[in-house]
Amino acid sequence: MTNTPPTLGDHIAGWNPEPTVETDRLDPAQATRLARTLDLPDTFADGDALPLPWHWIYFSEWPATAALGADGHPAEGHSLPPIPDRRRMFAGSRMTSTAPLRLGVRTEKRSAITNIAEKHGRTGDLLFVTVTTTYVQDGxxxxxxxxxxxxxxxxxxxxxxxxxxxxxxxxxxAWTAEPAPAPPTLFRYSALTSNSHRIHYDLPYASEVEGYPDLVVHGPLLATYLAELARANNGGTSLRTFSFRLQRPLFAGDRFRVEGAPGDDGIVTLQVITGDGTVHVSGKGEF
Structure with missing residues (x-):
């Protein structure tokens, strides 16, 4: 009789974490720190609008160092699927803002897992998990x-x-920029987003364990460059909707360009490219 190895679906059978609710006061000093990390001149105060998608620097998760796994991510967690030797990647996001979040205001974050799908990729079985989150201020x-x-x-x-x-x-x-995130940029962004994944700051781990040629530029940081390109070309006002998909990684020292163009239909198309047009991140949004 042949023993069939368990699939990722087998490992998560019965796994159904409850929704979570967190609160945070959106400290304007944290937004100013991100501005400095991005080499932007903005300085923020209570009541100011928070650009999209800068909300990622709030609601920090900071477990004990002893609770981290070999890759730097938490070894266990309420919303982490119970699969062996787990590795996590951020694939993309879709967001809609009806009005900007205001700094200095008590904010509620409500999160729930809304979809789980098992797929097969070139590196093996993959588990796609969709987390839906809403941010609430003053009800x-x-x-x-x-x-x-x-x-x-x-x-x-x-x-x-x-x-x-x-x-x-x-x-x-129509719109272009060429950010050049260096290792200190990656380190500071990791700190601001409470992301201790070692691929962003530990070169021996990134190269020898995960096979990358250099430190990996955060996918959310690349997405932030896209949104900032749009904001810079719209008088400092952020996108109202923003979605993006991460397609290929980029590494410290890589030369890349952030591009955008407004369409007649009001849709802004955005992308991060290298070489003769290899797309690493694709996105779109509306003002």
Whole structure:
């Protein structure tokens, strides 16, 4: 009789975490720290509007260091699927804002897992988990977001990633920028988002264990560059809706361009590219 190895679905059978509710006062000093990390001149005070998607720097999760796994992520957690040797990746997000979150205001974050799907990829079985979150101030929901997280069970196999082309084709988009996040940028963004994943600051781990050629630029940081490009070209006012999909990783030292263009239908198309147009992040939004 052949013993069939358990699938990821088998490991999470019966796993159904309850929704969570958290509260935080959106400290304007934290937003100012992110502005400095991004080399922006903004200084924030109570009552100011928080740009989209800067809400990621709030509601910090800060478990004991002893509670972290080998990759730097928490080893256990309320919303973490109970699969062996778990690795997590951020795949994308869709968000809608009816009005900006205001700094200095007590804010409620309500989160729930709304979809779970098992799929098969080139690195093995994958578990796609959608987390839906709403942000409430003074009894009114101002921001809703669906995040897609991907989990896999690390079998010890290391995937080798190659760096993108060093040169960029000439820019043709209406809006462009060329951020250059260095290791200190990645370290500071990790701290602001309470992200202790070692691929962003531990080069030996990133290269020898996970097969990356250098420190990995955070997917949410790349998405923030997209949203900031749109905000800079709209008189400092953020997008009202914003969605993005992470397609290929980027690494410290890679040259890339953030591009955007407004359409006649009111939709802003956005992307992060390298070389002759290889897309690493694709996005869109509306003002």
């Amino acid at each position: 009114t929901t101002l921001l809703s977001e669906e995040q897609d997280l991907v989990y896999r069970s690390d079998s010890g196999h290391t995937t080798t990633f190659e760096r993108p082309a060093a040169e960029l084709a000439p820019a043709t988009a």
